[in-house]
Amino acid sequence: DAKTTQPTSMDCAEGRAANLPCNHSTISGNEYVYWYRQIHSQGPQYIIHGLKNNETNEMASLIITEDRKSSTLILPHATLRDTAVYYCIVRVANSNSGYALNFGKGTSLLVTP
Amino acid sequence: GAVVSQHPSRVICKSGTSVKIECRSLDFQATTMFWYRQFPKQSLMLMATSNEGSKATYEQGVEKDKFLINHASLTLSTLTVTSAHPEDSSFYICSARSKKADTFGSGTRLTVV
Numbered sequence: 001d002a003k004t005t006q007p008t009s010m011d012c013a014e015g016r017a018a019n020l021p022c023n024h025s026t027i028s029g030n031e032y033v034y035w036y037r038q039i040h041s042q043g044p045q046y047i048i049h050g051l052k053n054n055e056t057n058e059m060a061s062l063i064i065t066e067d068r069k070s071s072t073l074i075l076p077h078a079t080l081r082d083t084a085v086y087y088c089i090v091r092v093a094n095s096n097s098g099y100a101l102n103f104g105k106g107t108s109l110l111v112t113p
Numbered sequence: 114g115a116v117v118s119q120h121p122s123r124v125i126c127k128s129g130t131s132v133k134i135e136c137r138s139l140d141f142q143a144t145t146m147f148w149y150r151q152f153p154k155q156s157l158m159l160m161a162t163s164n165e166g167s168k169a170t171y172e173q174g175v176e177k178d179k180f181l182i183n184h185a186s187l188t189l190s191t192l193t194v195t196s197a198h199p200e201d202s203s204f205y206i207c208s209a210r211s212k213k214a215d216t217f218g219s220g221t222r223l224t225v226v
Contacts, residue, residue: 034214043119043206043217044157087156095212098164100147103157 002027002090009108012082018075020107022088025069030092033064033071034101037084044087044103047073078111085109115141117209119218126197126225134192134221136207142187143209148180151204151220160205163190197225 005023012018024033034049048055048062050071055062061074075082087106091097116139126132136146144165149157161182162170169182181193190209194201202225208215 038157041204041220041222043117043208043220046214046216049214093212094210094214098145098162100149100159100162101208101215102159103149105156 002031004088004090004104006086006088006104006107008105009110011110011112012075012078014080014111014113015077018078018082018109018111020073020075020086020088020109021070022073023070024088024090027068027090030096031090032093033062033068034089034091035060035062035073036087036089036101036103037082038087038106039081039084047086078109080111080113083109083111115209115211115213115216117207117216117218119207119221121221122219123222124224126223128198128225129196131193131195132197132223134194134205134207134223136190136192136209136218138188138209138216141209141211143190143211144187145210146184146190147208147210147215148182148190148192149206149208151206157206160192194223197223199225201225 035047036044038044050062064071085106085108118137120135146163148160151157160175163182163184165184171177184190206220208217
């Protein structure tokens with residue numbers, strides 16, 4: 001799996017958009033960008049994933065640069081409950097892999113009132 | 114959406130006893146499940162990969178005779194911590210793989226006294 005680089009921590013005011021960057025300059029053509037988050041003392045939660053097109057679901061939007069070397073997870077209206085550690089993981093599609101997810105250190109997002 | 118139930122959520126046991134943790138995929142079948150361990154302020158560390166009907170694959174440094182994994186059906190994997198010691202106290206998390214993404218349980222907080 002390609003290596004990813006994320007900032008250690010970020011702050012965001014409640015109600016504002018939280019933009020979480022991820023660099024993955026060695027990503028391969030068949031590797032997807034996955035985002036998970038872990039709220040304190042809970043299991044990780046799947047957020048979104050994409051290959052090259054931008055993706056949006058009820059939780060977030062994923063913007064992938066044209067060269068696919070970086071991406072941004074956007075929480076459009078952050079709430080206090082979005083405070084968590086966010087993990088950007090690059091790997092082949094689930095259906096093509098028997099390997100586990102490799103969790104790095106992630107970005108600790110603090111949403112403040 | 115995909116749901117994984119992990120039980121118990123927390124357990125306290127005496128040194129030398131064994132503890133069994135269950136991981137169930139409630140609304141999908143999972144050929145592959147994973148077991149992770151997480152110490153305070155650290156990221157998730159993979160312990161083993163569990164494939165239905167076959168022996169689990171353990172990561173380097175994880176004792177297979179101490180951490181017994183059984184994956185007898187497509188919806189259930191169990192982790193048994195045998196002869197538990199205080200250093201086994203940790204947060205144990207399972208996940209089940211579907212085509213879309215890995216779904217995680219809510220975790221089990223094990224305290225060995």
